[in-house]
Amino acid sequence: DQQVKQNSPSLSVQEGRISILNCDYTNSMFDYFLWYKKYPAEGPTFLISISSIKDKNEDGRFTVFLNKSAKHLSLHIVPSQPGDSAVYFCAASDKWGDDKIIFGKGTRLHILP
Amino acid sequence: EPEVTQTPSHQVTQMGQEVILRCVPISNHLYFYWYRQILGQKVEFLVSFYNNEISEKSEIFDDQFSVERPDGSNFTLKIRSTKLEDSAMYFCASSAHRATNEKLFFGSGTQLSVL
Numbered sequence: 404d405q406q407v408k409q410n411s412p413s414l415s416v417q418e419g420r421i422s423i424l425n426c427d428y429t430n431s432m433f434d435y436f437l438w439y440k441k442y443p444a445e446g447p448t449f450l451i452s453i454s455s456i457k458d459k460n461e462d463g464r465f466t467v468f469l470n471k472s473a474k475h476l477s478l479h480i481v482p483s484q485p486g487d488s489a490v491y492f493c494a495a496s497d498k499w500g501d502d503k504i505i506f507g508k509g510t511r512l513h514i515l516p
Numbered sequence: 517e518p519e520v521t522q523t524p525s526h527q528v529t530q531m532g533q534e535v536i537l538r539c540v541p542i543s544n545h546l547y548f549y550w551y552r553q554i555l556g557q558k559v560e561f562l563v564s565f566y567n568n569e570i571s572e573k574s575e576i577f578d579d580q581f582s583v584e585r586p587d588g589s590n591f592t593l594k595i596r597s598t599k600l601e602d603s604a605m606y607f608c609a610s611s612a613h614r615a616t617n618e619k620l621f622f623g624s625g626t627q628l629s630v631l
Contacts, residue, residue, distance in 0.1 A: 445624050449619035503572055
């Protein structure tokens with residue numbers, strides 16, 4: 404039961420270019436979406452979030468776009484830097500539901516020199 | 517920046533043995549969680565804990581699992597009789613408010629290997 408899907412297990416992007424990571428969800432009750440970044444041997448760290456009342460949220464080089472009708476969100480990183488190489492997890496929660504956050508399987512981003 | 521601390525970083529155990537994974541959440545946080553990630557799979561919710569009791573648990577969190585906050589700082593996950601399929605990276609997390617609409621702070625994880 405994959406409520407949050409990240410269909411690309413990996414992505415390679417040239418340094419300086421835009422990285423676009425995609426995420427789809429199936430549960431229409433989700434109303435808060437997050438992206439976490441994970442380096443090897445570390446726990447996930449929060450990157451950026453978006454509420455369902457918005458369609459865009461920007462924080463420096465990171466922008467998250469939400470398309471509720473398509474149940475799709477994406478994370479844009481521009482320009483991509485070597486330190487962005489990591490696994491990126493899309494996650495979602497339902498404010499009327501329980502405490503858990505549902506994660507996708509992650510996308511490994513490689514930034515090429 | 518304050519952080520969530522987990523010990524040990526690696527734990528190897530024999531099938532059927534009990535293990536206790538330890539976590540020190542961020543001091544002013546009120547909500548505590550355990551997640552796990554089996555190699556190559558997604559990060560899965562196990563349990564949430566608030567006000568000294570479990571507030572939510574997943575179907576993975578069966579009778580073999582328990583959580584405890586024995587004092588004001590530690591938060592532990594106990595697996596009574598480990599199985600091979602319990603091998604995973606276990607992450608502790610905490611938050612100031614409920615997970616919905618709130619980011620979680622994760623520890624670095626405990627890699628549990630059941631032989």
